[in-house]
Amino acid sequence: MGWWGDLVGRVRGRAGDGPEPAPMPAAPTxxxxxxxxxxxxxxxxxxxxAAVTARVHRIARVVEDMAPRLDRLGIGSRQAHTVVATATSYLPEAVGAYLRLPRDFADRRVVAQGKTSLMLLCDQLDLLGTTLSQISDAVSRQDARALVAHGQFLAEKFGTSSLEVPPGGPAVAS
Structure with a gap:
């Protein structure tokens, strides 16, 4: 079989047409x-x-909160990917790059945009922290809306009560 047949055979998944592609790694738990x-x-x-430590701790707390709730974002969700990538790639890479620098250089020498490596790292950590907080808030709002909807269902099913939603809909802050 020629190169085209090899390519088409592999795409179609025929056995014996060459090595099988490596399996996709499992998503982290x-x-x-x-x-x-x-x-x-x-x-x-x-x-x-301390400024870096506090930011890393903030990010870690949001990841701890979000990790068990990632399934609510949906498989293949961009938001779920952001949480996972932040924990396993973006955060370790940013901190690792900073830690590889000599402390005096990292904390005092201006390297880009009038900022030291320390300042740049803090900016990156702030961006990661803000993004994760927004994702967490979005998931919490979804959960709150689901709770309100369930209360409406119960009120309709079993009669009036404090579960009824006032005219204009639920008051879930954005």
Whole structure:
């Protein structure tokens, strides 16, 4: 079979037409996602200024809260991907790059946009923290709307009560 046949055979998945493609790695579990941010927390302990430690802890708390709720975002969700990638890639890579620098250079030498490496890292951590908080808020709002909808269902099914939603809909803050 020629190169076209090889290509078409592999696409169609025929046996014997060459090596099978490597299987896709399994998605990390909630435990693995949380462990990834805990590893970063351990890495920074005593090695970075308090401003970095506080930001890493903030991100870790949101990831801990979000990891068991990722299924609510849907399979293949961009938001779920962002949470996982933050814990397993974005956060460790940003912190790792900073930790590889000599402390004096990282904290005092301007490297880009009039900022030191420390300032740039803090900006990156703030962006990650804000993004994760927005995702967490969105999931919580979905859960709150589901609770309100269930209350409406119960009120309709079993009669009037404090479960009824006032005219104009539920008051779930955005």
């Amino acid at each position: 909630s435990t693995q996602i949380v462990e990834a941010v805990h590893a970063v927390e351990r890495d920074v302990e005593g090695r970075v200024p």
